[in-house]
Amino acid sequence: EVVLTQSPATLSLSPGERATLSCRASQSVNNYLAWYQQKPGQAPRLLIYDASNRATGIPARFSGSGFGTDFTLTISSLEPEDFAVYYCQQRFNWPPLTFGGGTKVEIK
């Protein structure tokens, strides 16, 4: 099973700041990694797939990078609506499909 470790668990930032979220896999997942955003009381939303491809309708301030075991989600300038929990997910080696434990981006 591929274990995904996200860091930090919580990121405290102000609107307008840059957010850098990390996802590390226990073994290579090639580029088969996705990022999701979840706000309280809502279902997750796909942001990035295959490490660096933005999903339809996702603003350009969201970008993803990485390959193999180390991945990054970057939000270039935080908007008020970006404060949420972010999850990574791999689909390279499954079953099982696995998610990281999440990073909460909160307002400082």
Place this chain on the structure above:
Amino acid sequence: EVQLVESGGGLVQPGGSLRISCAASGFTLSSHAMSWVRQAPGKGLEWVSSIVANGVDIYYANSVKGRFAMSRDTSKDTVYLQMNSLRVDDTAVYYCVKVLHPGGSNMIFDYWGQGTLVTVSS
């Protein structure tokens, strides 16, 4: 417009059974893999089960294997999750999820339902 509408959640006693449904619209169900993902209260996301586009191959998390059964009815555009021998730790919001690309088993989850809450408690 793609829509996924789950139903059938509720309160069930440990050891009981429940079937939840997901009504799909706005895309061709028979062409897409589908999955169930759950989220226990205050916790992260956990993959439960997936059915690939061919409708034959179905996969389960170890935590539910032998107790849960996923199926689909393309004539009704509906996906199901039959849950038996339910345990307290199965308590969660269950999301029905569609994959991005038709065909095969690409597991990029582009549309999520609103979720249905299953509570297992005596």
